[in-house]
Amino acid sequence: MKYAVISCIHGNYEALNAVLLDIDRQRVDQIYCLGDLVGYGPYPNEVVEMIRSLDIPTCQGCWDEDIVMGLNACECSYPSQLAEKRGRRAHEWTNRVLHPEVREYLAQLPMSLRQGNLCFVHGSPNSQHEYLLPRMHGFAALERVLAAQADVLFCGHTHIPYVRYLREGKIRVHHRGETPQEFQASVKMIVNAGSVGEPRHGRPNATYVIYDTDTQEVTLREVPYDYQKTCAAILEQGLPPIFAWRLARGMEFAERADDPHHVCQR
Amino acid sequence: MDTCQVIVVAGRWGAGKTHWIRQQLAAQSWQEALFYACPGYGAMGVDLVRMGYLYPRLQVLPTISLEKCWNTLPKEGQFFLEVGYHLDVHRLQLPVASVKRVAIATPQETEFCHWADEVIEPAVSLPAIAPTLPELWQVELTGQVFDPPSLDELLLELTEGAYGQVQRLKGIFELPDGQAFAVDFCLGLGEIEYTNLNVPPWLEGRPQRWSGLELIGYHLDKAAVRELIADAVLSDTVLAQYQVHYRTQVEAEG
Numbered sequence: 001m002k003y004a005v006i007s008c009i010h011g012n013y014e015a016l017n018a019v020l021l022d023i024d025r026q027r028v029d030q031i032y033c034l035g036d037l038v039g040y041g042p043y044p045n046e047v048v049e050m051i052r053s054l055d056i057p058t059c060q061g062c063w064d065e066d067i068v069m070g071l072n073a074c075e076c077s078y079p080s081q082l083a084e085k086r087g088r089r090a091h092e093w094t095n096r097v098l099h100p101e102v103r104e105y106l107a108q109l110p111m112s113l114r115q116g117n118l119c120f121v122h123g124s125p126n127s128q129h130e131y132l133l134p135r136m137h138g139f140a141a142l143e144r145v146l147a148a149q150a151d152v153l154f155c156g157h158t159h160i161p162y163v164r165y166l167r168e169g170k171i172r173v174h175h176r177g178e179t180p181q182e183f184q185a186s187v188k189m190i191v192n193a194g195s196v197g198e199p200r201h202g203r204p205n206a207t208y209v210i211y212d213t214d215t216q217e218v219t220l221r222e223v224p225y226d227y228q229k230t231c232a233a234i235l236e237q238g239l240p241p242i243f244a245w246r247l248a249r250g251m252e253f254a255e256r257a258d259d260p261h262h263v264c265q266r
Numbered sequence: 267m268d269t270c271q272v273i274v275v276a277g278r279w280g281a282g283k284t285h286w287i288r289q290q291l292a293a294q295s296w297q298e299a300l301f302y303a304c305p306g307y308g309a310m311g312v313d314l315v316r317m318g319y320l321y322p323r324l325q326v327l328p329t330i331s332l333e334k335c336w337n338t339l340p341k342e343g344q345f346f347l348e349v350g351y352h353l354d355v356h357r358l359q360l361p362v363a364s365v366k367r368v369a370i371a372t373p374q375e376t377e378f379c380h381w382a383d384e385v386i387e388p389a390v391s392l393p394a395i396a397p398t399l400p401e402l403w404q405v406e407l408t409g410q411v412f413d414p415p416s417l418d419e420l421l422l423e424l425t426e427g428a429y430g431q432v433q434r435l436k437g438i439f440e441l442p443d444g445q446a447f448a449v450d451f452c453l454g455l456g457e458i459e460y461t462n463l464n465v466p467p468w469l470e471g472r473p474q475r476w477s478g479l480e481l482i483g484y485h486l487d488k489a490a491v492r493e494l495i496a497d498a499v500l501s502d503t504v505l506a507q508y509q510v511h512y513r514t515q516v517e518a519e520g
Contacts, residue, residue, distance in 0.1 A: 082413070082416035082494075242423065242490075
């Protein structure tokens with residue numbers, strides 16, 4: 001089976017269309033979406049309608065939750081005051097334009113999805129808001145995969161795609177006076193799908209991943225699209241012009257947390 | 267008879283005028299009084315304040331115009347006068363005898379070369395000269411304290427051209443730990459340069475020493491930059507919380 005995994009579309013309809021077209025060419029069997037359909041970008045309703053119309057299994061992202069439940073930030077949500085103020089403006093705009101049925105759809109999205117030994121989450125199995133950064137401590141990373149009872153954990157949220165193999169899954173427990181016990185986990189993998197609509201890799205191109213269960217091969221895909229159309233729409237819709245400037249440079253709309261040791265407090 | 271030697275330094279933005287003056291100051295024995303002014307940048311400016319911090323024995327002369335410089339001209343010593351890029355050197359009135367004209371300029375910059383007694387080639391290769399002069403825009407920030415990660419983003423976006431084509435950025439900024447530092451950027455010359463000004467930490471209320479931002483560029487979106495600054499500076503409440511934290515830290519270390 002070939003799975004395409006997309007994440008973090010953030011109301012960028014042009015990018016989503018380009019990625020769906022690319023997926024079509026790759027002949028995948030199933031698409032999964034890791035959430036953050038809305039927020040920052042100019043087409044939140046259209047993106048949700050597209051995902052729904054294609055019946056793509058989707059889990060809830062942090063922005064999807066925030067738009068339903070209201071903002072409740074941990075410090076990792078906004079690493080600077082500037083990012084927080086911009087995030088609030090984007091939240092208010094999205095909250096204003098979102099259709100009621102779209103809000104209802106976002107509210108009922110699950111925290112995680114499962115397919116055999118694969119698990120799909122937005123941030124981590126603990127929270128849509130927690131970042132599984134590539135430099136996260138190996139033990140903590142393994143704990144997240146084991147908590148999901150999966151061999152392959154797909155996540156997004158960081159907006160930078162990566163594949164991480166956890167080969168040294170050995171835990172040794174030593175109680176005083178007792179024989180040490182060892183637990184050996186099989187090789188685990190964390191796959192970050194990057195971001196369709198709000199890349200953070202220095203180029204405006206959308207990213208997603210394809211996973212082949214037969215070969216266990218992961219392919220990171222980078223898809224160019226007409227990002228200028230999205231930039232023009234950002235300006236037309238009255239969103240902060242800096243969002244367009246940053247999108248065109250692959251800088252994200254507002255910078256993200258990058259402390260791999262941070263544990264989300266939400 | 268006046269024995270004050272005036273050294274007038276001119277050149278385009280980023281040519282290295284201040285850098286050249288700093289080289290001269292580094293070679294001084296400081297036996298005689300040394301003065302510095304930079305007319306054309308308002309009463310106070312980034313260079314003036316920074317030079318004052320970096321060289322405590324240098325007497326910096328706040329001045330608005332060149333005329334006022336002559337009124338406050340000291341009787342003895344050496345007076346470094348850094349002329350803003352936007353002032354026409356050929357129209358400069360230099361009503362003192364002992365004046366040396368130094369241009370930091372390439373041979374192609376004939377207006378400077380014809381005017382100067384001594385021409386020094388810039389140490390770095392500057393971007394091509396545009397047909398029109400860029401705009402100089404200054405924002406005083408005295409009393410404002412920045413959220414450090416927000417200031418990083420602010421500087422990145424300004425220097426990368428999000429709010430107009432910034433050719434040159436200079437600034438003095440206050441941080442919540444009470445420190446102040448200077449920032450220097452010139453388009454085409456690499457990274458932003460940061461200099462800790464080693465001033466006494468200001469941990470009681472809003473700093474009452476001068477800070478500010480100076481941009482030289484084209485099509486500067488001033489309203490957006492003002493909004494950017496407003497989003498990046500700390501409120502009274504947050505600043506007070508920071509200062510309590512840092513005072514406690516200082517007391518614990520002391």
